[in-house]
Amino acid sequence: MNVQLAWALVHFLWQGLAIAVIVWITLQLLSKASSRYKACAGALALMALAPVATFLWLTPHITKLSGTRDPVLDTADLPSLATVQTSWLESHATWLLTLWLAGACLLLIKAVAAWLRARRLVTRQLAPLPADISRAAERLAVSLGVKRARFHSSSRVASALVFGWLKPVIVLPAAAIGRLSEAEIEALLAHELAHVMRHDFFVNLLQTFAECALFYHPCVWWVSARMRHERELCCDDVAVAVCRDEVLYSKALLRLEELRMEPALAATGGRLRDRIQRLLNTPETSRISAAPVVAWRY
Amino acid sequence: MIERDTAQRQMVRELVDRLFGGSSTQMVLQALEERPASAEELDEIRRLIAARSEGGAA
Numbered sequence: 001m002n003v004q005l006a007w008a009l010v011h012f013l014w015q016g017l018a019i020a021v022i023v024w025i026t027l028q029l030l031s032k033a034s035s036r037y038k039a040c041a042g043a044l045a046l047m048a049l050a051p052v053a054t055f056l057w058l059t060p061h062i063t064k065l066s067g068t069r070d071p072v073l074d075t076a077d078l079p080s081l082a083t084v085q086t087s088w089l090e091s092h093a094t095w096l097l098t099l100w101l102a103g104a105c106l107l108l109i110k111a112v113a114a115w116l117r118a119r120r121l122v123t124r125q126l127a128p129l130p131a132d133i134s135r136a137a138e139r140l141a142v143s144l145g146v147k148r149a150r151f152h153s154s155s156r157v158a159s160a161l162v163f164g165w166l167k168p169v170i171v172l173p174a175a176a177i178g179r180l181s182e183a184e185i186e187a188l189l190a191h192e193l194a195h196v197m198r199h200d201f202f203v204n205l206l207q208t209f210a211e212c213a214l215f216y217h218p219c220v221w222w223v224s225a226r227m228r229h230e231r232e233l234c235c236d237d238v239a240v241a242v243c244r245d246e247v248l249y250s251k252a253l254l255r256l257e258e259l260r261m262e263p264a265l266a267a268t269g270g271r272l273r274d275r276i277q278r279l280l281n282t283p284e285t286s287r288i289s290a291a292p293v294v295a296w297r298y
Numbered sequence: 299m300i301e302r303d304t305a306q307r308q309m310v311r312e313l314v315d316r317l318f319g320g321s322s323t324q325m326v327l328q329a330l331e332e333r334p335a336s337a338e339e340l341d342e343i344r345r346l347i348a349a350r351s352e353g354g355a356a
Contacts, residue, residue, distance in 0.1 A: 111324060116311075118322035159330035188329055195327040208324065235329075247350055253329065254343050260334045271331045273339050273346070280350045 001059075006093035008055040009100055012217060015050040019043050020219035027226070033233035040227035041203070047220055048210045100216065107212040122161075122169040126152040129172065133182060137170075137189050140242070146196045151189070153177055158260050160188045165201040175259045184252035187243040194238035200231055229271070236275060246279045 023043035030036045089096075129137060129151050137151045148167055155174040162170045170192045176185065195201065207224055214220040240246045257272060323332045335343070 114322050114324040118325040121322055121326070157328075158334075159328035161326040161328035163326045191329045192327070200327050204325075204327065231327075232329075235327075247347060250343075250347050250350075254340070254347060257330055257335050257340065257343075260330070269333075270335070270339050270342070272335050273342050276343050277346055280346055 002093040002097055003090050004055050004058040006089055006096045007058055008051040009096070009216075010089065011054045012047075012051045012214065015054070016047055016214070016217040016219045019046050019050070020223060023223060023226075033230050033237055037227060037230035037234050040223055040230055043223050044207060044210055044220070044227060047214060047217075047223065051214070103215050104212050107215050111208050111212060118163050121154070121156060122152070122163045122171055125156055126154050126171070127174060129153055130177060133177065133185055136182060136186050140186060140189055141193055144190070144193045144197050144238075144242070146193050149193065149196055159256060160192050162192045162195050162201065165199065165205075168196045168201065170196075173256070173259060176256055179259065180252060180255050183243065183245075183248060184255065187239050187245075187249040187252045188256065190242040191235045191239040191249075194235035195231075197238070198231075198234065200235075203231075204228075233275065233278065236279060240279060246282075250276045250279050 020043070023039055026039045027036055030039060128134065134151060141147075141149050146168075149162075149170055150167070151170050151172070153172045153174045153176075157171050157173050160170070160172050160176070162168050170189065172185065172188070176188075180188075207227065211220060211224050236249070240249050243249055253272065253276060321332075
């Protein structure tokens with residue numbers, strides 16, 4: 001069984017690369033954030049399934065092989081390259097699996113630590129939102145079909161954020177209240193409510209498990225990072241569809257970023273700049289995908 | 299007894315924080331990027347918004 005598992009992990013090296021190449025080509029052809037997100041999510045799901053499928057496929061295959069191989073080895077003077085590789089992997093399968101398991105467990109512990117820290121962030125030192133913003137938030141939640149979301153503010157968070165799937169908690173930075181207009185705060189809340197509406201928290205958990213299990217393949221990290229980015233773009237689109245003003249929403253993001261008070265010393269890839277550029281340059285029709293969802297619930 | 303419990307929990311937490319960098323960003327969905335923008339990037343964003351606001355008004 002160790003051997004099959006080791007083989008499944010080794011086969012995933014080319015399988016993961018093949019899936020990444022296909023998704024890369026697909027992404028060149030797709031322009032809507034929602035389609036691009038689905039392509040990434042599909043690719044990651046395939047990546048997660050590939051080693052499982054390989055393992056199941058190999059299980060009867062390898063047992064059959066090991067039954068017939070010995071007589072072949074006896075008669076052959078020089079073992080073929082394939083046989084040498086097979087026996088190397090077979091003799092080192094336990095080692096490989098131990099390394100893989102150690103890496104995966106380490107990342108899993110890291111994810112659990114991040115979870116605990118995030119939960120502390122949304123359960124401690126929270127303040128209620130001012131009454132008018134709170135009312136606006138509840139109204140927005142109803143119009144987007146989100147139930148059971150709770151809203152708070154905290155001086156310990158830098159960005160508007162959401163944590164939790166079935167009972168999501170949305171937290172606004174305390175500094176944003178009073179410094180951003182109510183319309184700007186509503187636009188940011190719409191972004192977070194879009195995450196709730198799309199079950200992004202739950203998907204992110206599955207995604208994190210996939211990252212932990214397949215950590216040794218750079219293509220997995222690439223697809224996963226792409227997926228996270230497209231997810232934010234999808235929520236940007238919902239936020240703009242709700243407030244119907246991409247300049248207002250862009251300003252809200254800018255103000256929030258300015259309130260961080262700790263600009264990075266070096267360029268950080270300009271992700272926020274790219275998002276805002278996209279919001280301001282995208283013609284209405286390319287973002288239309290988000291509109292029906294919002295219009296239907298509005 | 300309670301004090302020792304809290305102290306132990308604190309110790310475990312500090313150890314975990316030290317080992318794993320103390321970031322919660324992996325588990326929250328936030329509107330801003332994980333890393334703050336640089337001063338240049340903020341300037342560029344301001345320019346983009348200003349250009350669009352003027353263009354819209356004209």
